[in-house]
Amino acid sequence: MVFVARSELDLSRYDAIVAGSGPAGGSVAEGLSRGNRKVLVIETGGSEYRAEAQENYSAVKGGGHYVGSHWSSHWIRMLGGTSNIWGGWCAPFSERNFDRWPISRSDLEPYYLSAAQALYRPPDFLTYRKSVLDQFEYRAISDEDPLRYSDPVKFATFPNDPNVHVLLEHSVGALTASQDGSRVEAFELYGVSEGNRELIELREEQALVLAGGAMGNAQILLASNDGTRASIGDEHGQVGRYLQEHPHMGVGKIICRANALIPSMDEGFGGIRHALFPSDSLYHEAGELDVCLVLSEASIDSTDQTERYLSEEFGPGARAYRVSVMAGRAENHGSRAEGFDPCGWPLLFAQCVVDSDSLEAVDFVMRSLGSSLLDSNVGRLRFDVERVYSDIGGGGHTIGTTRMGTDATSSVVDSDCRVHGYRNLFIAGSSVFATGSCVNPTLTIVALAQRLADYLAKGI
Amino acid sequence: MDRRSFIWGMGGFFVGASLSGGAAFAYRELRRARFRASLPPSPPPAFESRGLVDGWILSAADRERIGSAEYALQSELLEIVDGSDIPGRPFSREVVKGVDDCVEACEKETRCTRFTFAKATHPDETKRNVCWLKTGEGEADSPRAPDYISGWRR
Numbered sequence: 274m275v276f277v278a279r280s281e282l283d284l285s286r287y288d289a290i291v292a293g294s295g296p297a298g299g300s301v302a303e304g305l306s307r308g309n310r311k312v313l314v315i316e317t318g319g320s321e322y323r324a325e326a327q328e329n330y331s332a333v334k335g336g337g338h339y340v341g342s343h344w345s346s347h348w349i350r351m352l353g354g355t356s357n358i359w360g361g362w363c364a365p366f367s368e369r370n371f372d373r374w375p376i377s378r379s380d381l382e383p384y385y386l387s388a389a390q391a392l393y394r395p396p397d398f399l400t401y402r403k404s405v406l407d408q409f410e411y412r413a414i415s416d417e418d419p420l421r422y423s424d425p426v427k428f429a430t431f432p433n434d435p436n437v438h439v440l441l442e443h444s445v446g447a448l449t450a451s452q453d454g455s456r457v458e459a460f461e462l463y464g465v466s467e468g469n470r471e472l473i474e475l476r477e478e479q480a481l482v483l484a485g486g487a488m489g490n491a492q493i494l495l496a497s498n499d500g501t502r503a504s505i506g507d508e509h510g511q512v513g514r515y516l517q518e519h520p521h522m523g524v525g526k527i528i529c530r531a532n533a534l535i536p537s538m539d540e541g542f543g544g545i546r547h548a549l550f551p552s553d554s555l556y557h558e559a560g561e562l563d564v565c566l567v568l569s570e571a572s573i574d575s576t577d578q579t580e581r582y583l584s585e586e587f588g589p590g591a592r593a594y595r596v597s598v599m600a601g602r603a604e605n606h607g608s609r610a611e612g613f614d615p616c617g618w619p620l621l622f623a624q625c626v627v628d629s630d631s632l633e634a635v636d637f638v639m640r641s642l643g644s645s646l647l648d649s650n651v652g653r654l655r656f657d658v659e660r661v662y663s664d665i666g667g668g669g670h671t672i673g674t675t676r677m678g679t680d681a682t683s684s685v686v687d688s689d690c691r692v693h694g695y696r697n698l699f700i701a702g703s704s705v706f707a708t709g710s711c712v713n714p715t716l717t718i719v720a721l722a723q724r725l726a727d728y729l730a731k732g733i
Numbered sequence: 734m735d736r737r738s739f740i741w742g743m744g745g746f747f748v749g750a751s752l753s754g755g756a757a758f759a760y761r762e763l764r765r766a767r768f769r770a771s772l773p774p775s776p777p778p779a780f781e782s783r784g785l786v787d788g789w790i791l792s793a794a795d796r797e798r799i800g801s802a803e804y805a806l807q808s809e810l811l812e813i814v815d816g817s818d819i820p821g822r823p824f825s826r827e828v829v830k831g832v833d834d835c836v837e838a839c840e841k842e843t844r845c846t847r848f849t850f851a852k853a854t855h856p857d858e859t860k861r862n863v864c865w866l867k868t869g870e871g872e873a874d875s876p877r878a879p880d881y882i883s884g885w886r887r
């Protein structure tokens with residue numbers, strides 16, 4: 274990648290312009306470069322973190338379960354975006370997680386493979402599954418060093434890649450639609466340090482890709498409003514409507530026989546976390562809200578009467594695991610924007626509520642796990658039911674603000690990640706997820722971004 | 734705030750958990766109100782028959798054996814009851830590693846005629862593993878309180 278200054282820039286020479294340099298924007302740029310296309314990445318932040326840019330441009334107001342700072346602290350304004358602080362957990366969505374998407378897991382399969390490679394993961398975790406208990410399946414979550422998309426060395430083909438130019442400290446602002454509404458013909462380029470604005474016209478064949486994070490993508494669309502008609506992409510009020518987060522909670526403890534729940538994994542998997550998932554039939558019974566039960570090693574509390582008993586019952590070598598959950602969804606129930614930030618863009622307002630269906634799904638799956646352990650006499654589960662209802666957190670999984678679908682009245686982008694009706698406007702990132710599964714989103718973000726890059730490289 | 738301290742401050746995977754505690758509390762109240770309004774009076778039977786002891790999903794045989802002397806805490810001086818919060822006047826409040834430490838502390842302190850220990854699973858985080866040494870006599874019976882273990886001098 275080559276950093277460029279505004280003064281030396283001829284914006285018309287690029288095949289695509291990408292707003293945002295996180296995992297989504299970085300992967301689109303990398304893919305386009307591989308297809309020998311020229312890309313300009315425009316990034317609000319600089320090469321270092323600056324609190325001022327963060328405060329000015331990533332402010333979000335919050336209602337419902339998550340305070341505003343929850344969203345802003347998961348939307349980092351600097352080169353590489355939120356990948357500067359992400360945890361590196363990676364897992365693919367399973368087939369059933371695509372039930373309400375216009376694409377399926379098999380459409381993404383090759384890209385999951387290349388995404389795992391791009392994130393420096395051995396690929397075995399993508400397909401490994403093992404039934405370890407009636408109604409439950411073991412899967413591994415890859416937990417390798419998190420790739421920072423600001424890291425010039427690790428970020429694969431980027432160093433000195435002449436096809437990828439990066440313009441820092443500039444933002445993509447309001448978009449302007451053509452007269453017939455079939456394409457975006459211009460966008461506002463905002464210089465962060467000077468506070469200056471320019472209108473940049475797009476050539477007929479140039480593609481514009483929004484990759485500003487799930488909040489950022491909604492913000493750019495909602496800002497694209499000239500006062501005479503609905504914002505671009507929001508003709509049916511869909512932008513920001515389906516914002517989701519994965520409710521996280523620590524919900525219990527398992528004491529079980531050694532080697533009963535966790536298969537011995539060979540080293541080829543790299544660093545992993547252990548997780549149990551409900552079988553398809555349990556998933557349907559739970560209302561088709563997926564629940565991921567992450568097991569982490571814990572110790573047996575020998576001062577606790579019950580634990581003392583269980584450790585003898587399932588010993589020698591009985592194991593203990595803490596169970597924490599990433600589950601279902603928390604969904605937006607409120608308005609999408611309220612007021613303006615310092616450069617005049619809509620300040621986002623998220624009223625994200627963990628719905629009772631999700632809580633009941635966790636409750637149901639946990640009790641089913643308790644029953645399965647009991648019936649198979651492999652171990653026992655302590656279910657801290659209170660915590661399901663009182664200790665809800667989140668994972669920084671900001672999802673669904675411009676969701677994918679076939680129908681413009683109930684979604685924002687089509688199966689090619691193109692904004693319905695606008696032939697040169699595309700979106701990369703978890704904002705296009707039609708539903709959120711229950712696992713960490715970034716692997717799927719990278720896979721979808723690579724797929725989009727392939728599509729654009731062929732089509733431009 | 735520089736980038737380093739920022740990243741330090743943010744680095745936890747469960748970072749959201751600490752941010753949304755207040756909202757979760759409000760929600761719990763809401764949820765309780767809803768529960769009261771909308772749930773039938775009897776709990777769903779399928780799981781209830783399994784029995785929850787302090788959240789552990791156990792069989793009847795498990796429960797019987799856990800209650801037996803083999804696994805119970807032993808003290809020469811104190812009578813110990815699981816699932817009880819005995820009344821009394823606390824004169825000391827300490828966080829301890831486990832109930833054994835609380836029993837030992839009470840045995841050693843002549844003023845201590847009874848103690849209460851809040852289990853590590855207590856829903857209120859500020860109470861987890863707290864050991865109260867107490868004075869007081871009389872009625873040792875107390876309503877069932879599954880998050881506590883109490884004891885009194887024989």
Ligand SMILES: Cc1cc2nc3c(=O)[nH]c(=O)nc-3n(C[C@H](O)[C@H](O)[C@H](O)COP(=O)(O)OP(=O)(O)OC[C@H]3O[C@@H](n4cnc5c(N)ncnc54)[C@H](O)[C@@H]3O)c2cc1C
Binds near residue numbers: 293296353355489713
């Ligand atoms: C503490 C934490 C832990 C996490 N752990 C994990 C994990 O273990 N596993 C996992 O899968 N995910 C994890 N995540 C989530 C992960 O970080 C995100 O899914 C991922 O970074 C999203 O990538 P993105 O490129 O879509 O958005 P971002 O990484 O947010 O990047 C968006 C970029 O666009 C820029 N931008 C925004 N608007 C504009 C605009 N108008 N013009 C120009 N630039 C713009 C921003 O400045 C930013 O640089 C975690 C997140 C946090 C905060």
